[in-house]
Amino acid sequence: MGGGTLIRFGLRAAVIAVMALAVWSGGAAAQSATAQAPFHVVAFWTDKGEPDHIAFAKQAIAFYTELGKKQNFEFSSTLNWDDLNAVRLEDVQVVVWLNDFPHNAAQRAAFEEYMTHGGAWLGFHVSAYNDESTGWPWFVKFLGGAVFYGNNWPPLPALLDVDAPSDPVAKGLAKTVNSPSNEWYIWKPSPRANPDVKVLLTLDPKNYPIGLKDTITAGDLPVVWTNTKFHMIYMNMGHGDKIFDSAEQNRLFENALLWLGGRATP
Numbered sequence: 119m120g121g122g123t124l125i126r127f128g129l130r131a132a133v134i135a136v137m138a139l140a141v142w143s144g145g146a147a148a149q150s151a152t153a154q155a156p157f158h159v160v161a162f163w164t165d166k167g168e169p170d171h172i173a174f175a176k177q178a179i180a181f182y183t184e185l186g187k188k189q190n191f192e193f194s195s196t197l198n199w200d201d202l203n204a205v206r207l208e209d210v211q212v213v214v215w216l217n218d219f220p221h222n223a224a225q226r227a228a229f230e231e232y233m234t235h236g237g238a239w240l241g242f243h244v245s246a247y248n249d250e251s252t253g254w255p256w257f258v259k260f261l262g263g264a265v266f267y268g269n270n271w272p273p274l275p276a277l278l279d280v281d282a283p284s285d286p287v288a289k290g291l292a293k294t295v296n297s298p299s300n301e302w303y304i305w306k307p308s309p310r311a312n313p314d315v316k317v318l319l320t321l322d323p324k325n326y327p328i329g330l331k332d333t334i335t336a337g338d339l340p341v342v343w344t345n346t347k348f349h350m351i352y353m354n355m356g357h358g359d360k361i362f363d364s365a366e367q368n369r370l371f372e373n374a375l376l377w378l379g380g381r382a383t384p
């Protein structure tokens with residue numbers, strides 16, 4: 119064996135060792151996103167109803183389409199909720215709901231099947247709306263028990279507290295986030311009452327009273343949370359065309375989708 123071979127062998131061993139170290143140290147972060155296999159996202163939305171909800175959905179589609187190009191995931195959107203079926207979702211890693219929810223029992227059943235078999239969900243704003251007329255107890259459990267109780271009006275900006283700064287979804291956020299104008303929902307019971315729920319961001323009580331026509335004066339108002347029994351995140355943001363005006367909040371939106379897609383957050 120000549121010296122050259124030995125050197126080459128040594129070099130190769132060193133390269134392998136460095137690669138192993140990078141993987142071991144969570145250095146997937148050092149690996150570029152494009153080197154990772156793309157994951158697939160489908161966003162369901164509606165172009166009917168509240169114009170401010172539609173405006174948000176359109177901006178969210180643009181935001182995540184651009185992010186997908188940078189972070190190597192495939193983002194598609196559909197107005198057809200019948201696409202919420204086992205065949206369509208077979209190679210879909212994340213389902214997003216942009217201000218709408220399933221319209222019939224078959225779509226609900228397909229979603230339950232998807233989530234109980236390892237699917238991931240990101241829901242915004244009115245997507246989680248439910249009251250006594252909804253008649254979908256599985257979904258209330260999925261949300262961690264949250265039932266819509268009230269909202270402020272008109273939409274207003276708010277200071278949010280980051281409850282779980284070490285969570286990958288909160289990575290890079292300061293202790294508080296200045297969230298642009300939104301319609302805030304309060305839930306009773308609060309999902310925080312459920313020990314399986316991890317609240318990530320909460321409306322800071324300093325915002326109270328919030329609203330002019332409809333005012334929330336007090337209470338626990340979780341804004342972003344996950345029910346740890348599922349791979350899911352709910353975000354209350356989603357009313358109007360100001361939501362994506364905050365770079366710090368956009369970071370949260372980016373982190374959430376990457377985490378749901380199985381990626382390390384940047």
Ligand code: ZN
Nearest residue numbers: 244301356357
């Ligand atoms: Zn709204």
